Amino acid sequence: MFGCVVVLKDDCVASRTVSGYVGALGYTEAKSLGDKHEIGNYRPISLMSNVYKVFAKIILKRIERTLDEQQPIEQAGFRKNYSVIDHIHTVCQIIEKYNEYQLTYYIAFIDYNKAFDSLLHKNLWETLVEQGVEYKCIRLIRNVYNHSTTRIQLEKKGVPFKVRKGVRQGDPLSPKLFSAILESIFRRLNWKELGINVDGTLLTHLRFADDIVLFAKILEDITKMTEDLAIESERVGLKLNPEKTRVMTNGNKTSS
Numbered sequence: 303m304f305g306c307v308v309v310l311k312d313d314c315v316a317s318r319t320v321s322g323y324v325g326a327l328g329y330t331e332a333k334s335l336g337d338k339h340e341i342g343n344y345r346p347i348s349l350m351s352n353v354y355k356v357f358a359k360i361i362l363k364r365i366e367r368t369l370d371e372q373q374p375i376e377q378a379g380f381r382k383n384y385s386v387i388d389h390i391h392t393v394c395q396i397i398e399k400y401n402e403y404q405l406t407y408y409i410a411f412i413d414y415n416k417a418f419d420s421l422l423h424k425n426l427w428e429t430l431v432e433q434g435v436e437y438k439c440i441r442l443i444r445n446v447y448n449h450s451t452t453r454i455q456l457e458k459k460g461v462p463f464k465v466r467k468g469v470r471q472g473d474p475l476s477p478k479l480f481s482a483i484l485e486s487i488f489r490r491l492n493w494k495e496l497g498i499n500v501d502g503t504l505l506t507h508l509r510f511a512d513d514i515v516l517f518a519k520i521l522e523d524i525t526k527m528t529e530d531l532a533i534e535s536e537r538v539g540l541k542l543n544p545e546k547t548r549v550m551t552n553g554n555k556t557s558s
Contacts (some may be wrong), residue, residue: 409551420539426469
């Protein structure tokens with residue numbers, strides 16, 4: 303098996319393409335998260351060959367350090383030595399101290415609608431270039447996505463068709479690719495004067511993968527930040543989920 307993987311890796315890197323049996327992909331529907339008759343409650347998962355998963359981990363090993371170096375301290379998702387527990391503790395401390403000193407806070411909990419399934423591939427390639435990933439690695443990943451197909455199975459298997467957006471859930475590469483896109487969004491946001499004061503530094507947000515928390519001192523700021531994030535997110539295919547996005551405050555109550 304190891305010998306086959308070495309040959310596969312050398313062949314792919316040399317040709318900068320991916321063999322069809324490596325990039326082939328099928329989808330199946332996961333169990334419903336609620337009402338079985340509501341299609342929106344189903345979540346697709348990727349079915350990939352073991353050979354592809356090994357190949358993807360090889361590519362991940364090559365790009366992981368480069369992408370991690372581009373991530374800020376605010377992102378705790380999919381990173382070594384980072385934990386969501388740290389972010390939870392930070393949020394709790396902010397609430398506790400701001401209440402103790404009778405300071406007003408507005409905290410927005412942002413939820414994306416099917417985040418991993420919505421990313422536009424064009425923006426993904428641009429982001430990887432901007433964040434310094436080697437071109438040969440980008441070309442290999444792009445080749446995989448260009449040859450990805452899916453089909454719907456009900457009473458019988460449907461006709462395969464190409465997947466034109468989203469990163470594949472279950473793919474070892476997907477978490478890092480998604481984090482890279484999310485970082486590109488935040489780099490375009492001009493929030494230098496926004497956020498809340500934490501030990502002399504303005505904290506605008508925290509992230510754990512696609513779960514985002516925004517911080518502001520006044521209603522106008524949290525509204526602007528949410529709108530800015532929504533606009534920049536839509537440029538890469540992501541849309542905020544208004545049903546699950548919420549604002550919490552110890553000041554004037556708001557509806558969201």
